[in-house]
Amino acid sequence: MAEETIFSKIIRHEIPSDIVYQDEQVTAFRDISPRARVHVLIVPNKVIPTVNDLEPQDKVLAGHLFAVAKKIAAQEGIAETGYRLIVNCGADGGQEVPHLHMHLLGGERLKGFGFNA
Ligand code: AMP
Numbered sequence: 001m002a003e004e005t006i007f008s009k010i011i012r013h014e015i016p017s018d019i020v021y022q023d024e025q026v027t028a029f030r031d032i033s034p035r036a037r038v039h040v041l042i043v044p045n046k047v048i049p050t051v052n053d054l055e056p057q058d059k060v061l062a063g064h065l066f067a068v069a070k071k072i073a074a075q076e077g078i079a080e081t082g083y084r085l086i087v088n089c090g091a092d093g094g095q096e097v098p099h100l101h102m103h104l105l106g107g108e109r110l111k112g113f114g115f116n117a
Pocket of ligand 1: 006036
């Protein structure tokens, strides 16, 4: 079993957080240090430390992260204006919390990565 992080406590409602969506597979909550007007983290309820730890049986779960991202984007009113989904992996990717998560960022014109600077 992979080691738990603070995200497991959020998923179990053991510490305060702003949960915007939860089902049997995933939980989504607002990032404590938002990098955009809308910044939500979408995390699997079970601990998968990084993308490197995804197993073939996690395919449906991995797809579900995208389905939930789409749902939350609509819920937050940013589906039409657009948004960015980011999954950091490991040290060079800038991953700080070793519990797989997808960042949903939007609500303003995003810069960065050199693609649209
Ligand atoms: P990453 O760098 O991809 O691992 O992203 C981790 C994210 O988790 C950062 O954007 C943090 O601001 C966020 N974070 C850390 N602790 C909490 C918390 N207790 N509640 C909400 N977001 C958190």
